[in-house]
Amino acid sequence: MSVREAVERLLGVPVTGVRRSSGAVCLVTAEGRGVLVAKQGSGPGATDAEAAGLRWLGEHGDVPVPQVHAHDDEWIVMEYVPPTYPETAAAEAFGRGLARLHLRGAPAYGSPPPGGPADAWMGLAPMRNEECPDWATFYGSHRVLPYVRMCVDQGLYDAGQAEVFERLCARLPELGGPAEPPSRVHGDAWSGNVHWGQGAVWLIDPAAHGGHRETDLAMLRLFGTPLLEHILGAYEEAAKDLDAPLADGWRERVELHQLFPLLMHAAVFGAGYARQALRAAEAALAR
Numbered sequence: 050m051s052v053r054e055a056v057e058r059l060l061g062v063p064v065t066g067v068r069r070s071s072g073a074v075c076l077v078t079a080e081g082r083g084v085l086v087a088k089q090g091s092g093p094g095a096t097d098a099e100a101a102g103l104r105w106l107g108e109h110g111d112v113p114v115p116q117v118h119a120h121d122d123e124w125i126v127m128e129y130v131p132p133t134y135p136e137t138a139a140a141e142a143f144g145r146g147l148a149r150l151h152l153r154g155a156p157a158y159g160s161p162p163p164g165g166p167a168d169a170w171m172g173l174a175p176m177r178n179e180e181c182p183d184w185a186t187f188y189g190s191h192r193v194l195p196y197v198r199m200c201v202d203q204g205l206y207d208a209g210q211a212e213v214f215e216r217l218c219a220r221l222p223e224l225g226g227p228a229e230p231p232s233r234v235h236g237d238a239w240s241g242n243v244h245w246g247q248g249a250v251w252l253i254d255p256a257a258h259g260g261h262r263e264t265d266l267a268m269l270r271l272f273g274t275p276l277l278e279h280i281l282g283a284y285e286e287a288a289k290d291l292d293a294p295l296a297d298g299w300r301e302r303v304e305l306h307q308l309f310p311l312l313m314h315a316a317v318f319g320a321g322y323a324r325q326a327l328r329a330a331e332a333a334l335a336r
Contacts, residue, residue, distance in 0.1 A: 101165030102257030144283030155259025267306035
């Protein structure tokens with residue numbers, strides 16, 4: 050089914066224009082609705098996961114997210130937010146809002162958004178959300194080791210290199226810093242999913258779940274989010290004001306929290322990310 054046919058069926062109005070934006074994303078003009086985003090899901094459950102994630106992240110208005118107009122098993126139709134340039138005031142407001150969003154919490158580490166599937170997606174990679182008793186168990190079992198195994202199967206790691214990640218996972222309880230409650234996280238907060246529009250920072254394309262807030266902060270750094278230090282500075286101040294300061298040493302744990310996105314990229318895109326993930330694991334073990 051074409052994007053035009055899908056949107057017309059979902060919204061019940063004629064589509065008068067379609068323009069491909071990037072990858073599986075199109076901008077469509079729908080009669081009486083204006084310009085909207087239509088996105089094809091990566092695989093089974095992807096659109097359900099995205100819709101549930103956006104609802105959950107946007108529940109309290111801490112950080113703006115696009116409104117979902119409709120979705121089915123293949124397509125999701127959302128609000129279009131025209132892009133603008135990064136601004137300091139927007140960056141700082143985003144940092145404060147992200148701190149509030151994280152502290153809304155989640156039922157458990159690994160819990161999916163309400164109504165969302167356990168088998169979700171992060172970009173083009175499958176991602177399992179399964180409730181665990183603590184962050185170390187969740188991160189090792191459902192974020193690090195499954196992607197290490199994928200990389201081994203593709204010949205990107207040998208047995209000795211895979212063992213580096215196994216040793217790291219065994220030490221996650223000590224390497225991860227003080228225990229804290231699960232946060233309501235975006236899960237894929239790289240710069241491409243931090244959208245500057247209408248004088249604010251919007252979060253798009255979530256891989257939302259109950260996770261560790263330091264993971265979102267590490268993702269912001271991974272691919273160079275604009276005005277990052279303004280975002281992080283405002284986040285730290287807001288977290289302190291909310292009586293939930295970041296734990297000492299959180300900046301030293303960035304590489305640890307970047308392991309999952311690096312391994313996911315390695316499994317999908319290949320050797321360059323595999324080398325980067327291995328270096329990050331070795332650096333985390335050396336601390």
